[in-house]
Amino acid sequence: MGATVIGPVGRVGHALEVMSRERVNGAVLDIHLxxxxxxxxxxxxxxxxxxxxxxxxxxxxxxxxxxxxxxRRQKLVAWSEAAWLLFGIRDAC
Known part of the structure; x- marks a missing residue:
């Protein structure tokens, strides 16, 4: 799909650190990390x-x-659905 996945990231502090040094265009977040x-x-x-x-x-x-x-989506979210939800990209896979 042309995206680079950064993660998974399992802690809030680590996610904030990653955001401070990496270019992030979208995210799929589990509410409980x-x-x-x-x-x-x-x-x-x-x-x-x-x-x-x-x-x-x-x-x-x-x-x-x-x-x-x-x-909000139930886990697990397919890559194609994530692309559609975040960026409006259809037929990503």
């Missing part, structure tokens, strides 16, 4: 206007109101 909630990463992505989606088993009622506009 190694005992931490991923919302600081989501906030950093929003500030940078980088598209992201949640890939999670959490139901919508457990996601804070601030993030209800974020697309």
């Amino acid at each position: 190694g005992g931490e909630l991923v919302y600081p990463v989501a906030d950093a992505l929003r500030r940078r206007r980088i598209p992201f989606v949640f890939a999670t088993g959490y139901d919508p009622e457990s996601i804070p109101f601030l993030y209800l506009d974020v697309m």
Whole structure:
């Protein structure tokens, strides 16, 4: 699809570090990373206007109101679906 995958990244601090040194065009975030909630990463992505989606088993009622506009998919998300959700690319695979 022309993208380079950076990750997986299993900790919030590591994800923020990676974002500070790598070019990130989009992200698929699990809400629960190694005992931490991923919302600081989501906030950093929003500030940078980088598209992201949640890939999670959490139901919508457990996601804070601030993030209800974020697309949510059940794990596991296919690469082709991620490309469509993040960038509007169809037939990516």
